[in-house]
Amino acid sequence: PWTRPHLVKEGLGLIDACPLWDEETGEAYLVHGWARSRAGFNNRLTGHRMSPDGDKVLDEGRTLVDADLLPGWFTLEGPKTYRHDGRFWILAPAGGVATGWQGAFRADSFFGPYEERIVLSQGDTDVNGPHQGGWVRTGAGEDWFLHFQQTGAHGRLVHLQPMRWDADGWPVMGDDGSPVRVHRKPDLPVGPAARPAVDDGFPGGAFGPQWQWTANPGADWTRPHEGRGLRLTCVRTDRADDLRSVPHVLTQRLPAGARTAEVRLRLASDTPGARAGLVVLGDAYAWIGLERAPDGRPLLAHRFAPGNADRERDAARAVPLPGGTDTVLLRVEVTADARCRFSYDAGGGPVRLGPEFAATPWRWVGALLGLFAAAPEGEGHAGTGVFTDFRAPAAPDTAAR
Structure with missing residues (x-):
């Protein structure tokens, strides 16, 4: 110890x-x-x-x-x-x-x-x-x-x-004082090719070591269970409109190279204003996800916050999910130069939502991919956001290098 x-x-x-x-x-x-x-x-x-x-x-x-x-x-x-x-x-x-x-x-x-x-x-x-x-x-x-x-x-x-x-x-x-991009490997025993983990199926409600909270964790931010999927508590807060200021965002580093990250989300909350989603977090940030409307409908939301703003704003008009479903596949396509295109699929094929977003570093640590759930301040349990099958495969030209 x-x-x-x-x-x-x-x-x-x-x-x-x-x-x-x-x-x-x-x-x-x-x-x-x-x-x-x-x-x-x-x-x-x-x-x-x-x-x-x-x-x-x-x-x-x-x-x-x-x-x-x-x-x-x-x-x-x-x-x-x-x-x-x-x-x-x-x-x-x-x-x-x-x-x-x-x-x-x-x-x-x-x-x-x-x-x-x-x-x-x-x-x-x-x-x-x-x-x-x-x-x-x-x-x-x-x-x-x-x-x-x-x-x-x-x-x-x-x-x-x-x-x-x-x-x-x-x-x-390097090469007489200049960095090299290609060189023979060190003379060491040959091991299997590997890369840091990115994808996660969240077995038993647990998340892998590639994830970290943006601040010291709370014991009740996740809900362990027997099945599949990560259940994030809709933590009640008065700062849900600025994800840079709340501690309960579960993140991993934005992987290098072009890739598309996607995760399936079900909003298991009847609390008006409860929300959960997939975020690209930095000094500026943008997210796509679900929010419970005052009339009980789940709305597909896409919001962003510029680096000089203290709260987020709509990146696209919120739209009801078709067919009364409360589950959606969220997706963000990230280019090699970190430009992000958000979309969703509620069963009828992918739908692009909002303008292109340029990811920015968060202070000196780079941008982060994150999952979150939140709800307005109030009493009682506000439900959960249930995330399943997070995947972020590299684009074919990136994976080959």
């Missing part, structure tokens, strides 16, 4: 901490960066001696790298620290998440002075950033570097770069 968290160092704006245990001396160290929004400054890395058990820092700390003194460097952050070839190393990105580069710093002593070099940058490639990452040495002795690339609504994509050491002892990443 995990111990309870404990405070190693107190302060405002301390970010991106990385420990190092020096196997040669038995000493331990800690390096971290700074967030200007809380500390009032950034672009520097601070180092401490640390107790070997990781319980506390042992000194006031010193600035290891002040990038304000390095021409052209800004927003230095995300340090990873290592020992290699008798030296102390810090690998850290600078220049901004979407526009920066990967730096390497080395010194004979942990507290410096450090030399610096840019070891990975976008160059003429389409891999912008490249941002925060780490060095990995395999059991076969090969060196590789993992980093991410900021891609807007599709979030942060992870890349694996080959790495070697030049005659002067500096790391060389």
Whole structure:
């Protein structure tokens, strides 16, 4: 079991901490960066001696790298620290998440002075950033570097770069410092091809590990049962008109590449104003789903909220479901550049609803696919939204790559 968290160092704006245990001396160290929004400054890395058990820092700390003194460097952050070839190393990105580069710093002593070099940058490639990452040495002795690339609504994509050491002892990443898209794999045992889970049948009312709530979960937000489908409680709230401000949206990352996400929904609620649906959630968002009208009819609704609005508005006029049914197949087609087209199928074939919606990142985490159920404030249980067979297969040209 995990111990309870404990405070190693107190302060405002301390970010991106990385420990190092020096196997040669038995000493331990800690390096971290700074967030200007809380500390009032950034672009520097601070180092401490640390107790070997990781319980506390042992000194006031010193600035290891002040990038304000390095021409052209800004927003230095995300340090990873290592020992290699008798030296102390810090690998850290600078220049901004979407526009920066990967730096390497080395010194004979942990507290410096450090030399610096840019070891990975976008160059003429389409891999912008490249941002925060780490060095990995395999059991076969090969060196590789993992980093991410900021891609807007599709979030942060992870890349694996080959790495070697030049005659002067500096790391060389990618193709002489530029990211590569294609390269031989690491020399490791061959395993089956796999990708992160996306689809979910919700057996027994449970959801898979690819899903997460947008805030700490409530115990009564789902309804376990013996059959199929996910039963989301129509949580009563006065903020159902802004899904960015409520905690009970169940989400997963917007998968990269073109694909169509679909899920079948039944609105098991007689409460006027109760609603449930499929949402593409970001700083701006849009959803399609069902809402119970004051006269008891289930209405097909499609709404969106711009990034500068504090509540949603209609993206299309709400329409009654045909034939008195309360079940519908919801669908959103997402293009490779994250443009979304919403539609539904109530048994008569797919019907497009509303204009095209451009997905946007939610702060820095990319856009999310989500399921939700909500109801106006009031007393008593407001029913559930029952979701079955969530699927989001990749488009054929994406799946082949």
